Amino acid sequence: MSEHATDPATEAFIAHRNLLFTVAYEMLGSAADAEDVLQETWLRWVDVDREQVRDHRAYLVRITTRQALNRLRTMSRRKEAYVGPWLPEPLLTAPDVAEDVELAESVSMAMMLVLETLSPTERAVFVLREAFDVGYDEIAVAVDKSPAAVRQIAHRARRHVDARRPRQVVSASETRAAVESFRRVLETGNPQDLLDVLAPQVVLMSDGGGVKRAALRPVVGAEKVARFMTGLAKTKQSVVVEPTVVNGNPALLVHVDGEFDGIMAIHVEDARITGLYYVRNPEKLTRITSENPLTLR
16 A cells, blocks of 8 residues: 555546546446446556656546546447346435536436437537537547537537436425425335425436336336336335435435345426436446445546
8 A cells, every 4th residue: 555655656546536437337337337437447547657748647637538438338338138127326425416417417327317318529529618628629539530520529528418418407495395305205205295296297217227117218208207217116015215415406215125126316396396217227326325325536
C-alpha cells in the first residue's frame, strides 16, 4: 500500500476513478462492464509515458471512452439476445448525487433508457459533452472524429435526447412524497389506491433477465400497471418495500416473503408516477446487496 501511495500512475488514476467510472457507466448502463472498462483503462495507463501527458484527467477520460465504445459495440449483441426488456444496472448512490440535479438526471433510469436509443458514437459524444462538459477537440480525439464532425454528432444527439427526455424537473420533496405514497400502496395491494398515484400513461418495465418472472414487454397505462403490480403481490405471502436512493433518485428495495426481490426505480411528474423500472435480474443486483452507496464524479 505504501508503494502504491507514492506511485504517480496510481495516484492519478485514483484521483479520477469516480469520474472515469461515471463516464463508463453512463455510456454502458452496466456497472459490471464499467468496472471492466476501468481495469482495461488502468492496464493501458500504466504503460503510458506520463511525462508526455499534459492533462492526466483528459488522457484518462480518452482511454476510458475508447474502451467503453469497444465494450458498447459488443454489448449490443448481448442485448439482442436478452429475454424481455433490458434495464440499466441500478446503483446505490450517496446523498451528494441526489443533491446535484444535473448529475442525478444524467444517471437516472429514465435518462439512461433514452441514451440506449443513441448510436455508440452519439452516446459517447453526448455523455462527454452534456454530462461532463468536455471540449469538442478532446472528444474528437477520444472518438476518432474531426471536431467539425463531433459538433454535428453532438447537435444530432442533443436533439434526439431532448425529444425523448423527461419534460419536467420535479423537486426532490415532491418525488419522495409520491414514492412514499406508492410504497404504502404496494404493501396494502389496493388497486384503486394504486390508480390514485399512477399517471394515466404510466409505463412499467421489468427486467428479469430470463431468470426471474417479468413482463416480456413494457406495460402501459395506469389500469394495466395496477393489475400487474397487484397480481405480482398476490402470488406471494408478503411484500415489504423500503425507500432507498438509486441512480441519484428515490427508489424502493422490494422484499418478498422476507427475501430481497429487486429494485424499483421510479420517475415522477406532476406528483404522479410516470415510469416504473423494476430490476429483478439477480446478476444486476449484486452491487445493491454487497456495496456501499457510490459517490460519482
